[in-house]
Amino acid sequence: MPAAKRPAKPPTENSTARALLNFIDASPSPWHAVAASQTQLQAAGYKLLHERETWKLKLGGRYMVVRDDAALIAFVVGKTTADAGFRVIGAHTDSPGLRVKTKGASASNGYLRLATEIYGGPILATFTDRDLLLGGRVIVRDKNATDGIRTVLVRLDEALVRLPNLAIHMNRAVNEDGLKVHKHTGLNLLLATIDDKQDAPNAWLALLSKAAGVAAADVLGFDLCAVDAQPGAFFGQHQEFIAVRALDNLASCHAATLAMADAAPAAHTAMIALFDHEEVGSQSRTGAAGTFMQEVMARIVASSSPATDAMARAVAASWHLSADMAHAFHPAHTECYDPLHALVVNAGVAIKINASQRYATNASGEAFVVELARKAKVNLQKYVHRADLACGSTIGPINAARLGLRTVDIGTPMWAMHSCRESAGALDQENYVRLMQRFFV
Numbered sequence: 001m002p003a004a005k006r007p008a009k010p011p012t013e014n015s016t017a018r019a020l021l022n023f024i025d026a027s028p029s030p031w032h033a034v035a036a037s038q039t040q041l042q043a044a045g046y047k048l049l050h051e052r053e054t055w056k057l058k059l060g061g062r063y064m065v066v067r068d069d070a071a072l073i074a075f076v077v078g079k080t081t082a083d084a085g086f087r088v089i090g091a092h093t094d095s096p097g098l099r100v101k102t103k104g105a106s107a108s109n110g111y112l113r114l115a116t117e118i119y120g121g122p123i124l125a126t127f128t129d130r131d132l133l134l135g136g137r138v139i140v141r142d143k144n145a146t147d148g149i150r151t152v153l154v155r156l157d158e159a160l161v162r163l164p165n166l167a168i169h170m171n172r173a174v175n176e177d178g179l180k181v182h183k184h185t186g187l188n189l190l191l192a193t194i195d196d197k198q199d200a201p202n203a204w205l206a207l208l209s210k211a212a213g214v215a216a217a218d219v220l221g222f223d224l225c226a227v228d229a230q231p232g233a234f235f236g237q238h239q240e241f242i243a244v245r246a247l248d249n250l251a252s253c254h255a256a257t258l259a260m261a262d263a264a265p266a267a268h269t270a271m272i273a274l275f276d277h278e279e280v281g282s283q284s285r286t287g288a289a290g291t292f293m294q295e296v297m298a299r300i301v302a303s304s305s306p307a308t309d310a311m312a313r314a315v316a317a318s319w320h321l322s323a324d325m326a327h328a329f330h331p332a333h334t335e336c337y338d339p340l341h342a343l344v345v346n347a348g349v350a351i352k353i354n355a356s357q358r359y360a361t362n363a364s365g366e367a368f369v370v371e372l373a374r375k376a377k378v379n380l381q382k383y384v385h386r387a388d389l390a391c392g393s394t395i396g397p398i399n400a401a402r403l404g405l406r407t408v409d410i411g412t413p414m415w416a417m418h419s420c421r422e423s424a425g426a427l428d429q430e431n432y433v434r435l436m437q438r439f440f441v
């Protein structure tokens with residue numbers, strides 16, 4: 001196993017790790033993450049395109065397109081895309097957790113609570129006894145907007161919610177049996193005290209409409225996540241670690257956004273694709289199994305090359321880095337890792353390999369990234385899951401199979417994947433960005 005490194009000096013406000021924490025703090029929901037990425041790319045000169053309009057793309061031009069607030073594709077148009085193909089970094093904007101139900105507000109025993117539904121595979125126990133922040137989007141009536149509706153991003157910074165634990169005196173076996181949270185009755189967020197005669201749905205709607213800055217009657221729908229309210233932080237004697245929610249996979253979205261902001265015109269088209277719904281299988285209009293990336297690629301190729309085989313040639317010449325987080329070796333659970341293929345934080349970016357194609361990497365993809373890392377002067381590690389444990393998957397195999405892209409799964413090591421608050425090394429984000437920047441050259 002490689003040795004973990006520590007920072008030469010504690011990370012500063014200008015460090016890439018600090019920028020990552022800021023990006024995640026600004027992104028309590030996938031829709032906020034897309035907006036945060038969009039803001040950074042706009043500052044780097046990327047022009048927003050709309051799918052319903054005709055695109056007039058210029059060679060070397062910088063563009064981005066957002067679908068349903070939840071997925072973002074940005075690209076620099078290559079000079080010869082049909083021959084040089086695409087260099088794509090794929091990642092996902094969503095993270096496992098709790099989503100407020102549409103009619104979730106109810107009053108009982110003097111409390112207003114919000115019922116939630118589980119999204120993806122969170123470690124439920126980690127959501128208890130934490131300050132939880134509600135963040136997401138409200139869809140409001142607006143007669144001047146397209147289709148008469150408009151999205152407002154909201155975060156309820158003051159009205160935090162909570163899932164208090166039962167005292168140990170009523171759950172004596174908690175330390176022997178583990179903390180079990182009932183998926184239906186145990187996930188009602190405590191929001192307020194309320195008189196049982198008060199109208200709970202209206203009280204909730206008043207709070208939500210105020211956050212959205214509209215009249216209650218104009219709130220038509222919402223998507224809201226309950227997430228860790230505590231800002232990201234460094235920890236460890238030398239500030240060598242970071243702790244923050246949603247490292248999986250906002251760390252990859254952040255790194256891809258920074259690399260995209262730096263991308264210069266080249267023969268190939270440089271592209272990032274940030275998808276929603278990876279944590280629930282990617283089968284959606286904004287997920288990797290949808291048509292979004294394929295359609296954007298086709299429009300780019302068609303803008304410069306009318307040949308009927310242009311798209312197939314471009315795809316054959318392309319590379320796709322499927323960027324998603326990896327499991328760091330946990331010193332208290334050594335039995336869960338293959339020691340030959342265990343990852344150490346602060347020791348480099350990982351190539352993720354799985355013979356059953358849960359990760360899309362094969363030997364030629366591995367070789368491609370080894371050479372890329374050598375040129376970028378970035379340390380690499382290689383990860384293979386224990387053979388007797390079920391391996392997770394990524395958008396890599398989906399994009400490889402559906403689009404025919406040569407794909408490599410990469411990521412940086414982290415602990416506590418799908419916890420309410422995850423952790424990782426403070427040095428890895430810098431290397432992640434450098435590798436992605438080199439990929440676009």
Ligand SMILES: [Zn+2]
Binds near residue numbers: 092324325
């Ligand atoms: Zn992930």
